[in-house]
Amino acid sequence: MKINWGTGIVIAFALFMSFILYFVFEVQSNSKYDNDLVVEEYYKHDSHFQDEMARIQNAHDLQQRPSITYTEKGVKIAFPATFENDKVKGNVLLYRPSNKKFDFDTQIALTNSALLIPQKKLIKGRWDVNMEWEYKGTKYLSKEVIYVN
Structure with missing residues (x-):
């Protein structure tokens, strides 16, 4: 199967977005990365x-x-x-x-x-x-x- 350049770009964008989303979810769910407010209210x-x-x-x-x-x-x-x-x-x-x-x-x-x-x-x-x-x-x-x- 041959992949043209348009399909390659879509695959590259999908992989990049998956990579970014993985790190966003990792930081939000892991207690090691504490992201509290400096001042409550x-x-x-x-x-x-x-x-x-x-x-x-x-x-x-x-x-x-x-x-x-x-x-x-x-x-x-x-x-x-x-x-x-x-x-x-x-x-x-x-x-x-x-x-x-x-x-x-x-x-x-x-x-x-x-x-x-x-x-x-x-x-x-x-x-x-x-x-x-x-x-x-x-x-x-x-x-x-x-x-x-």
Whole structure:
């Protein structure tokens, strides 16, 4: 049987489409390829964008800002000494972009104007730190990226 060039093109397209569909189904059905959203309910999250930007601006306008650093003991969040420990309220979200199973929240409870998140809670790699806090009725938001070694 002789195959002309038109039949060859149709066969080539069919094989190529089968190849692509195989990989699409493989990625969607295999749990090894995790394709979660970065933020659940992102439409609701984006509707509060202006409020978030105002809180970021409040944090940026501070004369002395809290610092977020990584030490061998863990992640240290140090507030300026001028802040009263008992008036700072809020939480810290440590977000792992590569795997949301490692994400966790911590309430801000200052000791000597600092908060320490222990090393045992962290794994090596990149962490996005979102710190939302309130001090004397003003809301603030700080976002930083740290790398744990």
